Amino acid sequence: MGYPEQYLQFIEKFNDGEYYECHDLLEDIWMEDKSDKFLQGLLQLSVGLYHQEYGNIKGARWMLGNARKYLTRYQAVHWGLDVTRVLRYIDECEKMLPEKDVISYTEAKAMTFPSLRLYVDTSC
Template identity: 80%
Template sequence: MHSVPLPDQYLQFIEKFNAGEYYECHDLLEEIWMEDKSDKFLQGLLQLSVGLYHREYGNIKGARWMFGNARKYLSRYQPVHWGIDVSEVIAYIATCEAALPESDTISYAEAKNEAFPLYRLQIIHR
């Protein structure tokens, strides 16, 4: 079990992420990240959700940039941090990067119709 209870916003973030509500994810985590901007774990999760949000709207260049930052920030927290299998999240980011089209932008319709890998965050207890 965790020695420190996880913040409510973090748990809500996981729920929103799993529901595909990536914009709302940003707002939830930003609130707690602003309290400690040196926390690259929260920043990495923020950037992952922003990357997914950009991809949904066809901003492939923005998604690529955010995924790269997310991977860089999260990598130091492997294998598990705050109950999340960070190594698995990093593997998901690599899958996302590989699934992005070559172009910098695609239409909203294309983005909506294109199958894209999904991932569900879950709290594991180690």
């Protein structure tokens, strides 16, 4: 299957930890079909990670929860992406979030947060 170029660029940016750019890449193609909950889930995931990076823990918790809700229906694999693995990652991230709504930027940067490298199986 030929995937949209923005989707493939999203995967690269995600793996580079450029979560703000991830959102920008997928938003354009999601805006064409807002019923696509897979893309919306990936958008929410990247926004949640972006919030965590800057200490907005409440925003991170909200976005990660939404990402899980949207992506769950696409298990196990969708668009060549191991969605089940992504969902496990979201669970790990949520467990690492402190019980506060906000932490300082310095605290956020000092957090040991799980990492995930995304791979797209282009044969799907």
